Amino acid sequence: MKIATWNVNSLKVRLPHLLQWLDANPVDVLCIQETKLTDDKFPAAEINAAGYQVVFSGQKTYNGVAILSRQPLTDVVRNNPHYADEQQRLLAATSGGIRVICAYVPNGQAVGSDKYAYKLDWLAALRTWVEEEMARHPAFAILGDYNIAPQDRDVHDPQEWAGQIHCSAPERAALGALSGLGLADAFRLFEQPDKQYSWWDYRQLAFRRNRGLRIDHILLSRTLAARCSACTIDREPRKWEQPSDHAPVVATLD
8 A cells, every 4th residue: 555645736737747646656545735726626527537536625826635545535524623724734534444634734934933833833733633633543644745854864955954944943843742642754764865855946956956855744653654664755746847846755555
């Protein structure tokens, strides 16, 4: 079984990329972020035709999340019951006995800003909800764009990014608190090559120069971590014409 996450940065623009990628990489579950579509505009028919059931929660222009699955999706929950939020950033469902949360963590804009405070509050509330979900579902995974690089090795230039958004100590502590519930970073379960990132800015030839951050993560409960045999970042779609600025991350569960 393969589960994956991908911030598509506008499903309206990237739907052909999504379908192309799924055809070449028929994962069992895919969480996508930044769909940037209201629910009435979501291309459910095209995704169904590709062999996937789908649930989604969107809004105009910003945010938006969806879960695609080859198996039926049940017990769907939109948004965090512990945090009132008009922004559509969280979606949960069960697929094949695995409880999945698709998360699009706030960017935070800049350390010390109102949006940064919102990010930290949002993450604290997420931890509360995840703890409850894990108690009910031993087979649990939370996938998404976390907008946090966990360690300096997840940053192309740690000195340049030191203390900045995505890399600040409070953000990393918040992610650590989430992991402290018993969640493992699937990518770090294995020896990985150096300089592996999942996001690159569109500007300054960042992808070509590999000036990126690893901010897209798959966190697994102990039950699923024991089944995980691989986790990779697929850079190929980042090379396509008009790509998302993020690459898919894929975990294999035996």
